[in-house]
Amino acid sequence: MTTNQITDISGFFTLRNGVKMPYLGLGVYLSKDGQEVTNAVHWALEAGYRHIDTAAIYRNEKGVGEGIKTSNVSRKDIFVVNKVWNSDQGYEKTLKAFDKSLKQLQLDYIDLYLVHWPVTGQYKDTWRALEELYRQKKVRAIGVSNFLKHQLEDLMESATIIPMVNQMEFHPYLVQQELIDFCQQHQIQYEAWSPLMQGKVFDLPELQLLANKYNKCIAQIVLRYNLQKGIACIPKSSKRKRIISNADIFDFELSEADTTYLDDMDRNHRFGPNPDNFEWSYVL
Numbered sequence: 623m624t625t626n627q628i629t630d631i632s633g634f635f636t637l638r639n640g641v642k643m644p645y646l647g648l649g650v651y652l653s654k655d656g657q658e659v660t661n662a663v664h665w666a667l668e669a670g671y672r673h674i675d676t677a678a679i680y681r682n683e684k685g686v687g688e689g690i691k692t693s694n695v696s697r698k699d700i701f702v703v704n705k706v707w708n709s710d711q712g713y714e715k716t717l718k719a720f721d722k723s724l725k726q727l728q729l730d731y732i733d734l735y736l737v738h739w740p741v742t743g744q745y746k747d748t749w750r751a752l753e754e755l756y757r758q759k760k761v762r763a764i765g766v767s768n769f770l771k772h773q774l775e776d777l778m779e780s781a782t783i784i785p786m787v788n789q790m791e792f793h794p795y796l797v798q799q800e801l802i803d804f805c806q807q808h809q810i811q812y813e814a815w816s817p818l819m820q821g822k823v824f825d826l827p828e829l830q831l832l833a834n835k836y837n838k839c840i841a842q843i844v845l846r847y848n849l850q851k852g853i854a855c856i857p858k859s860s861k862r863k864r865i866i867s868n869a870d871i872f873d874f875e876l877s878e879a880d881t882t883y884l885d886d887m888d889r890n891h892r893f894g895p896n897p898d899n900f901e902w903s904y905v906l
């Protein structure tokens with residue numbers, strides 16, 4: 623993957639197959655289906671976002687699709703991400719789940735399709751289905767989510783296409799630098815979920831000090847940190863002001879020392895499940 627400069631919202635990271643993935647996207651987990659998520663998509667596109675991250679399990683694909691369809695932005699300019707849920711894993715089930723998601727979204731292709739979690743005993747078959755969807759050009763890129771190094775290595779043993787993206791929990795309390803380095807070595811674009819610690823970054827006084835120093839807010843510091851590390855991110859908000867503010871991160875640059883400072887806040891602390899002992903039947 624190659625990194626262009628982090629200068630404006632239209633910037634992107636380039637995946638191994640040449641597809642451009644806008645480095646800042648809108649997350650929609652817990653945005654309600656219907657008007658709430660449709661509005662969020664509209665506001666994000668108006669603010670210049672060109673990347674929307676949803677999943678079948680968020681149960682808001684219809685509203686997301688409506689937002690895309692009724693926006694003023696052309697479909698081809700929007701990078702749409704979706705994920706196959708755990709109970710749909712396996713070769714045939716994944717193909718079916720993909721078709722269902724396309725219908726819900728009212729789209730005829732997805733930009734990036736991800737294996738949501740590494741369901742033991744199934745993720746290899748699921749991956750074969752993603753490879754097939756890629757060959758059929760129903761998806762422009764394929765990747766995984768929540769895969770630790772050993773799960774990536776195991777998958778890569780039999781895969782004919784190496785995942786192009788790994789979407790992981792990432793924030794100052796969970797850096798997993800070894801995994802980031804491993805992904806970089808294999809040209810697997812790293813992407814952060816819960817970059818704002820599901821709202822908990824706002825409780826950290828050391829981040830407030832950093833925000834004061836740059837005359838920015840805590841969310842902006844943390845999101846800029848993601849992009850400067852070469853990590854794509856998808857902060858979630860369903861509020862117009864916050865969606866706009868979360869994208870106001872292109873008029874400053876964190877010093878190397880401050881990036882290191884944020885790295886050093888790492889506590890290996892997860893707010894989400896651990897991919898090694900996740901309850902597969904758990905429904906979000």
Ligand code: NDP
Nearest residue numbers: 649650651767815816817818819820821841857858859860
């Ligand atoms: P985030 O870290 O993005 O935090 C979202 C929370 O922060 C919401 O409560 C939001 O509230 C609040 N918030 C956002 N911006 C601001 C702001 N500027 N000021 C104050 N509060 C703010 O958490 P998510 O867990 O949602 O992660 C982001 C996205 O990652 C998800 O939406 C989803 O798309 C993806 N994801 C993927 C997972 C995976 O397994 N692959 C797992 C979890 C998430 P409000 O909406 O009220 O503004």
